[in-house]
Amino acid sequence: MPKPICYSTKAYSAGSASAKLGATTIDRREPGAMDVQIQILFCGVCHSDLHTARNEWGGTMYPAVPGHEIVGRVTKVGGSVTKFKVGDMAGVGCLVDSCRRCPSCREGLEQYCETGMVMTYNSPDPHLGGPTLGGYSQSIVVTQDFVLKIPANLELAAVAPLLCAGITTYSPLRHWKVGPGQKVGIVGLGGLGHMGVKFARAFGARVVLFTTSPGKTQDALRLGAHEVVVSKEEAQMQAQAGSFDFILDAVSANHDLNAYLNLLKRDGTLVLVGAPEKPMSIGAFPLIFRRRSFAGSLIGGLPETQEMLDFCGKNGITCDIEKIRMDQINEAYERMLKSDVKYRFVIDMATLR
Amino acid sequence: MPKPICYSTKAYSAGSASAKLGATTIDRREPGAMDVQIQILFCGVCHSDLHTARNEWGGTMYPAVPGHEIVGRVTKVGGSVTKFKVGDMAGVGCLVDSCRRCPSCREGLEQYCETGMVMTYNSPDPHLGGPTLGGYSQSIVVTQDFVLKIPANLELAAVAPLLCAGITTYSPLRHWKVGPGQKVGIVGLGGLGHMGVKFARAFGARVVLFTTSPGKTQDALRLGAHEVVVSKEEAQMQAQAGSFDFILDAVSANHDLNAYLNLLKRDGTLVLVGAPEKPMSIGAFPLIFRRRSFAGSLIGGLPETQEMLDFCGKNGITCDIEKIRMDQINEAYERMLKSDVKYRFVIDMATLR
Numbered sequence: 001m002p003k004p005i006c007y008s009t010k011a012y013s014a015g016s017a018s019a020k021l022g023a024t025t026i027d028r029r030e031p032g033a034m035d036v037q038i039q040i041l042f043c044g045v046c047h048s049d050l051h052t053a054r055n056e057w058g059g060t061m062y063p064a065v066p067g068h069e070i071v072g073r074v075t076k077v078g079g080s081v082t083k084f085k086v087g088d089m090a091g092v093g094c095l096v097d098s099c100r101r102c103p104s105c106r107e108g109l110e111q112y113c114e115t116g117m118v119m120t121y122n123s124p125d126p127h128l129g130g131p132t133l134g135g136y137s138q139s140i141v142v143t144q145d146f147v148l149k150i151p152a153n154l155e156l157a158a159v160a161p162l163l164c165a166g167i168t169t170y171s172p173l174r175h176w177k178v179g180p181g182q183k184v185g186i187v188g189l190g191g192l193g194h195m196g197v198k199f200a201r202a203f204g205a206r207v208v209l210f211t212t213s214p215g216k217t218q219d220a221l222r223l224g225a226h227e228v229v230v231s232k233e234e235a236q237m238q239a240q241a242g243s244f245d246f247i248l249d250a251v252s253a254n255h256d257l258n259a260y261l262n263l264l265k266r267d268g269t270l271v272l273v274g275a276p277e278k279p280m281s282i283g284a285f286p287l288i289f290r291r292r293s294f295a296g297s298l299i300g301g302l303p304e305t306q307e308m309l310d311f312c313g314k315n316g317i318t319c320d321i322e323k324i325r326m327d328q329i330n331e332a333y334e335r336m337l338k339s340d341v342k343y344r345f346v347i348d349m350a351t352l353r
Numbered sequence: 354m355p356k357p358i359c360y361s362t363k364a365y366s367a368g369s370a371s372a373k374l375g376a377t378t379i380d381r382r383e384p385g386a387m388d389v390q391i392q393i394l395f396c397g398v399c400h401s402d403l404h405t406a407r408n409e410w411g412g413t414m415y416p417a418v419p420g421h422e423i424v425g426r427v428t429k430v431g432g433s434v435t436k437f438k439v440g441d442m443a444g445v446g447c448l449v450d451s452c453r454r455c456p457s458c459r460e461g462l463e464q465y466c467e468t469g470m471v472m473t474y475n476s477p478d479p480h481l482g483g484p485t486l487g488g489y490s491q492s493i494v495v496t497q498d499f500v501l502k503i504p505a506n507l508e509l510a511a512v513a514p515l516l517c518a519g520i521t522t523y524s525p526l527r528h529w530k531v532g533p534g535q536k537v538g539i540v541g542l543g544g545l546g547h548m549g550v551k552f553a554r555a556f557g558a559r560v561v562l563f564t565t566s567p568g569k570t571q572d573a574l575r576l577g578a579h580e581v582v583v584s585k586e587e588a589q590m591q592a593q594a595g596s597f598d599f600i601l602d603a604v605s606a607n608h609d610l611n612a613y614l615n616l617l618k619r620d621g622t623l624v625l626v627g628a629p630e631k632p633m634s635i636g637a638f639p640l641i642f643r644r645r646s647f648a649g650s651l652i653g654g655l656p657e658t659q660e661m662l663d664f665c666g667k668n669g670i671t672c673d674i675e676k677i678r679m680d681q682i683n684e685a686y687e688r689m690l691k692s693d694v695k696y697r698f699v700i701d702m703a704t705l706r
Contacts, residue, residue, distance in 0.1 A: 282633050
């Protein structure tokens, strides 16, 4: 396959695992027949960006351009594009393509593509070779089926993190049918957790937020939690034993999952959306004696991501964000490591021009 | 409450964790209005019996009389008993009572009783004080609601282990809706596993048996498996990756669960019915990247146990057993520890007379 015609766009990249991110210029393909070209206006900063920039999961291809919480304006469309026209607002999340033929893809669960999805960054780029390059850039080109429509009534910058933090929490709450009459726990009040609180509340559940930081109590209540449990307080945890229908665990740091499994009712489910590095130590008895389940969930497919965005538009839901300039990204990573962000950094891409 | 009138019956008990089991005489209450008295004809030998006799789970009250796979003939009924009459065949499993008021009891899931079920042995006996005493005895008295009807067409000795090994595998296969068109794995070909194979096959699934012993292949196929995988063979395991809808893990020895989680399809479930002593080490990625679940299941409630027995009657399903005399129990325990049993010892209680 000949390399498509390309154009240059400014970006921020990491040149190695130990290097700070800095300004660079990258190639994007000129839009093909099915492609949408987007001028990126805002890009959220996900912890995966940092993991990838610093090669903490291994396998990072350098130079790496992170960013998969992308919103912007359509600047060009290919001749066969029907979903978008120039000037539309558009979003791109964690995926830019998939095989489209496996059972998961056919069910609209492209995030579980069985032959390997193309992630927005650090996947082999089927068009240009090398790694895909993400949203820390001025412009991106994505096939229309992997571009989302953005509700017009929401603040654009605060929509960006919905593309990852939003769908990652929305999808499991929907899949496990969280709703009225249920008691739902959200573990951790970070980028994911704060969206878990908002969605679980919007779905009509009674919401309990678990945090190690007593200082987050007021904020959790403001965001929609009915109750806050400081997870380091044994008595507070004990008081919740066996009472939850569902718990969404959004903490990637290594922590004791059994303490949360014990809070589930019979037939309750604990779902992990953060991925602790080390294997977790799980006792058989908390599972067996209440027929509890322990599961995982990965972002969401394209149809559900659109459903989530539409739900947010109807219900006025966005992320709580702190806007930064592109040149603040290295500092933002350091603050993210200290959980010093409420609750998601979003890069104003105008600052890259 | 005054102690009810009692009668004596012969039994086999352990006097301490290190003592061998030996003959003794125990008290049983005279049947009350709702009680059924059963002359025990056969009692299966479950690994839990050994754990309890030797105090391997802690908390054993001595002298301990194990045995919770009980079948026999009704010899007396209380004045209000309607379900049974003298001469009927009857069975008793792991439970002899529960609170009957909590949500789980009201749903017929007495095994998950939230205020504490009365187990057939080693629970506080609400009638006589001391521990409940199990089926290694000539006679037992149980409230009619916890006594099962036995299909007339099955070999009685081979029915006994259905009361624990049978229902423990039947219940999760039903709960997770195993049926035609599904590929189901059963891990371990012991007392539980061999029943898992029979039930999964009877429910119409494609059944794959996982074993560490290549020598069990022919037997597994005879019992109903379509295929046998020797789990120590990496290539055989790899060939099954991502292909299972459901896996029932009936191994109580510590083993690597991640190897089995990786064999599940997207949305597949691995259910543990054996309880490894040590906490299991579970990686987040096998769960997250395919939305897999890891769950536990405990025996079954009374209605489902009856359903299972009726299903076995209709489909001619029993356990594969080896009959022993009561005085062979200590030797049977040693053989059980070496997995030298196909696939359940059943004590002929006539040998205790």
